[in-house]
Amino acid sequence: MTITNPILPGFNPDPSILRVDEDYYIATSTFEWFPGVQIHHSRDLVHWGLLPHPLTRKSQLNMEGDLDSCGVWAPCLSYHNGVYYLIYTDVKSRIGAFKDTHNYLVTAADIRGPWSEPIYLNSSGFDPSLFHDDDGRKWLVNMIWDHRKDHNRFAGIVLQEYSAEERMLIGPVKNIFKGTELKLTEGPHLYKWHDYYYLLTAEGGTQYNHAVTMSRSKTIEGPYEVDPQNPILTSAGRPDLVLQKAGHGSIVQTHTDEWYMVHLVGRPVHDKYCNLGRETAIQRMSWTDDLWLRVDGGGNAPSVLVAAPRIPLHPLEPPAEKDDFDQPVLGVDWSTLRIPADESWISLTERPGYLRLKGMESMSSVHRQSMVARRQQSFYCEAETSLEFEPGHFQQMAGLILYYDTMDYIYLRITHHEDTGKSLGIVRSRKGQYDELLEQDVCINGVQRCALKAVIDREHVQFWFSPDGEDWRRIGEALSIIHLSDDFADYIRFTGTFIGICAQDLSGSRKHADFDYFVYKEAKAQV
Structure with a gap:
């Protein structure tokens, strides 16, 4: 063996x-x-x-x-x-x-x-x-x-x-x-x-x-x-x-x-x-x-x-690919940034079967972010979630994020635009340089529940969304994710890519987003 x-x-x-x-x-x-x-x-x-x-x-x-x-x-x-x-x-x-x-x-x-x-x-x-x-x-x-x-x-x-x-x-x-x-x-x-x-x-x-x-x-x-x-x-x-x-x-x-x-x-x-x-x-x-x-x-x-050593094998059940958020506490694969998952910003019981995140500080904060994420553990994997979120202001956001640290992330997020209303777009930070990657965010007015997906193929990610959970639509082009690594920065750093869900409310009113499930699946994916 x-x-x-x-x-x-x-x-x-x-x-x-x-x-x-x-x-x-x-x-x-x-x-x-x-x-x-x-x-x-x-x-x-x-x-x-x-x-x-x-x-x-x-x-x-x-x-x-x-x-x-x-x-x-x-x-x-x-x-x-x-x-x-x-x-x-x-x-x-x-x-x-x-x-x-x-x-x-x-x-x-x-x-x-x-x-x-x-x-x-x-x-x-x-x-x-x-x-x-x-x-x-x-x-x-x-x-x-x-x-x-x-x-x-x-x-x-x-x-x-x-x-x-x-x-x-x-x-x-x-x-x-x-x-x-x-x-x-x-x-x-x-x-x-x-x-x-x-x-x-x-x-x-x-x-x-x-x-x-x-x-x-x-x-x-x-x-x-x-x-x-x-x-x-x-x-x-x-x-x-x-x-x-x-x-x-x-x-x-x-x-x-x-x-x-x-x-x-x-x-x-x-x-x-x-x-x-x-x-x-x-x-x-x-x-x-x-x-x-x-x-x-x-x-x-x-x-x-x-x-292997001369020890009988003790195989384990593989972890479930899907978390339906039907337990009162987070599973062991989940992590939060810097702060405990307490009821001031996260709940699995206020709406049973959903993970509710109350928006707090931005992706640049080293204090209180509303983010729940898990490690990326394969070069080929998919992450999928579905959320209900009704932002009323451009300072309110929620969605699916690939996160290294405050300087480097890619975020498929729902927000509100004054002209088009509820919208879906991709924002990115590379070495602290913020960018919005679509010429115009996708209008999703009237979509109560929106499914989001990230498909990772080695150094690239392709985002998808579905307004009904069945009809999946590509959003944006395949994006390089090499900046989500220790080695990309101009200084030494030590963590790795996390994939997760998050919410921000920069107005301070703590607008919440409800996530129905999260899937993390390791497979040889195509981008």
Whole structure:
């Protein structure tokens, strides 16, 4: 049996893998999307299903005002004596010399929750990770950020003890590893194997020079000896590989005594553009006689097909393609931007069988947007919805959106024009440049319910609409969506394309839109 990479397609970066008995869990970053942290579960490392999110309350994660690609970075999942530990960073700012990176810890007796209120740890840098030593002591490592001019911003990996009794970090802070010549040292995880402490790090930056590096020491405080064959995993210099950007790894020993590493990857859809964002892949690993970790089969490149462990298969039911909005709460595949899905702006009960969105701020807002979206997880997919919306002003909009961040999106939206009344058109933002793509929006006066569809074929999307749910009409031409990627911007960013529904009311009166259903279907579509 083989595993096909990526195992977590679509925006699922910075994986942290954990085994508890015969269950396997991977936590991944969610950045500005709420609820915080995705946790997937598997019994065989082949099939993965999404569990309830751990950070579901504003008291655990308040991201209102967090900039694009801020929020939750690089969570770490661990387990000790019946307790699950989740460490995460809430990044408040990242532009310029400074980064405000607040690190927290939550715990739970059950991986499905409920999770505790957060314990504040530190703010010295990002990518925190908790290590439980054999003697019962607990240690936090994180990269340390140095904002000073002419200094290495990625200033090394710092170590400090955590006291579970005092619920705080204690003792001295020590910089245990300054990194290798690849630089940009981050993503630390500590492991213990035989007589060594192993420090796994991400280096080279999270783009096309990304890599996994390893070092080891006889003592937890170092000094750490660098693996002579570093990096142990990378795609750098290999444009022929399907899996690019390989780095930010986390390792696990299976209950069958086999070793695997999960790691970040990206798959370019066109040239260098990765519309699905940074994804999670897995590699089979083995130890050398002199106790260094290697990709099984030799070399240090990631493979699409990987040998599965000697574990019976545990297949899962595929998620439903259609959400009829007939449950009182959103399903786990849905996310909202920065804020919880509370009754002040969203309801599944005011009109049973419909998702009601009350319009709030614009697509440029980093505070309160009325948007509900899910990850795009295939290069070939369709999304469809049907809504009832009666705008009375040009500042009121609702519809179907492909969204990367406040700077880049494409939006098939219903609005109101003074001359033509209720209208349907396409608006787009590329690098923050707003545009209306039709010479004239389509008049849909008298259409009470309008169905909308997006058909994605790799780097293009074609929009459709139907005034009756049966007669589908093409609207506009096929549009490039390469700007919905990490790689399109003039600065580094970290998320991926979401497909969803939203409503705006820039007048402040909170005009609502009612959505009857949402379909997300992966298929080889034609544009």
